[in-house]
Amino acid sequence: MSWDSLIRPELEPMRPYQPGLRASQVRERSGVEHVLKLSSNEYPCGPVPAAVKAICDIATHTNRYPDGGSEALRDKLAAQLGVDRDTLVVGNGSNELLRLIGQVVLRPGDEVVYSWPSFVVYPMVADMFQAKKVVVPLGPGLVHDLDAMLAAVTAKTRLVFLCNPNNPTGTIYGWDAFARFLQRVPDHVLVVVDEAYFEFVTDPDYPDGLASFDGQRPLAVLRTFSKIYSLAGLRVGYGVMPLPLAEAVHKVREPFNINMAGQAAAYASLDDQVEVARRREENQEQKTYLYSCFDRLGIRYVESHTNFVWFETGRPVEVFEALLRHGVIARDFGNAPALRLGVGTPVDTKATIAAFEAIVSELGGI
Numbered sequence: 001m002s003w004d005s006l007i008r009p010e011l012e013p014m015r016p017y018q019p020g021l022r023a024s025q026v027r028e029r030s031g032v033e034h035v036l037k038l039s040s041n042e043y044p045c046g047p048v049p050a051a052v053k054a055i056c057d058i059a060t061h062t063n064r065y066p067d068g069g070s071e072a073l074r075d076k077l078a079a080q081l082g083v084d085r086d087t088l089v090v091g092n093g094s095n096e097l098l099r100l101i102g103q104v105v106l107r108p109g110d111e112v113v114y115s116w117p118s119f120v121v122y123p124m125v126a127d128m129f130q131a132k133k134v135v136v137p138l139g140p141g142l143v144h145d146l147d148a149m150l151a152a153v154t155a156k157t158r159l160v161f162l163c164n165p166n167n168p169t170g171t172i173y174g175w176d177a178f179a180r181f182l183q184r185v186p187d188h189v190l191v192v193v194d195e196a197y198f199e200f201v202t203d204p205d206y207p208d209g210l211a212s213f214d215g216q217r218p219l220a221v222l223r224t225f226s227k228i229y230s231l232a233g234l235r236v237g238y239g240v241m242p243l244p245l246a247e248a249v250h251k252v253r254e255p256f257n258i259n260m261a262g263q264a265a266a267y268a269s270l271d272d273q274v275e276v277a278r279r280r281e282e283n284q285e286q287k288t289y290l291y292s293c294f295d296r297l298g299i300r301y302v303e304s305h306t307n308f309v310w311f312e313t314g315r316p317v318e319v320f321e322a323l324l325r326h327g328v329i330a331r332d333f334g335n336a337p338a339l340r341l342g343v344g345t346p347v348d349t350k351a352t353i354a355a356f357e358a359i360v361s362e363l364g365g366i
């Protein structure tokens, strides 16, 4: 028996998604007891209290399958977002929705346009379905260059991924650029706007993708409960998409793709918008402390609209390792001359700043 003839050969060059280091791994490696995991853009505190209660309440009911269509959650989201419930699809994280959308639209040889650096799952989705990756570098200020992305669209383009705000740079494109893009993008192209960090943004020039959603044009908007709602471990994301696309995604998703605890916690979280606003504000404050530390230490960074900051370093490997020795897990990107650092609690920020100060004096600069 040959595995080569059994397994689809096009999977050969693909690599599994590499998550950042876990705190326990770093504790073992560096011996540092208090480790700050600032590598996966998670919110540093737990779920809102109502979500924790919902998770505990559901624990004794898990002998049953969950609601297969996430009906209650979709109803509540639809009311809050002001969209038709049938245009809403809930995914096992928005990650699952990225893949499912690829699965329903991509044929081998289709082209997928996305920016770079951006979310690592976009090239993975293209590879999974043998689509061609058309990579457009970020423009000045590490912002999506929507004009260049439009110029990269051909008759073969099936999908464009827009990551707004962009992971890993934390940058956004504005209303005008997005409106110009939408006016000109041909309608054989599905535009997927990935708004995983939507709730963190405070800039009025940030275009809410849903404001351009009319249920007709091929536009899907994805969001998640993994970030500001702190439910990354339960895997709940959602997408708003035109009805035909939503129906196609329902056909290929798993029958019970969202577990019971995830549905209940996400449902309960939506009621606590006061806490969401508080988190957004606290995140902004912590970023300003980080910026002032970076300014003081001469570290160049990109102002972020998210809960992470992209900072430049000529020696990313050394700085990454030095941060680990001080118990701070950042995220590295191969040879990129930069690292991504998550924003933590006020206590975390103080410890992070102390780590940077120590590293600058140890290494003589960053």
Ligand SMILES: Cc1ncc(COP(=O)(O)O)c(C=O)c1O
Pocket (backbone or CB within 6 Å): 040, 041, 092, 093, 094, 095, 096, 119, 163, 166, 167, 194, 196, 223, 224, 225, 226, 232, 235, 236, 237
């Ligand atoms: C831009 C972007 N999109 C999607 C996701 C996936 O989030 P989820 O946990 O909802 O799958 C992430 C997670 O880091 C992300 O950064």
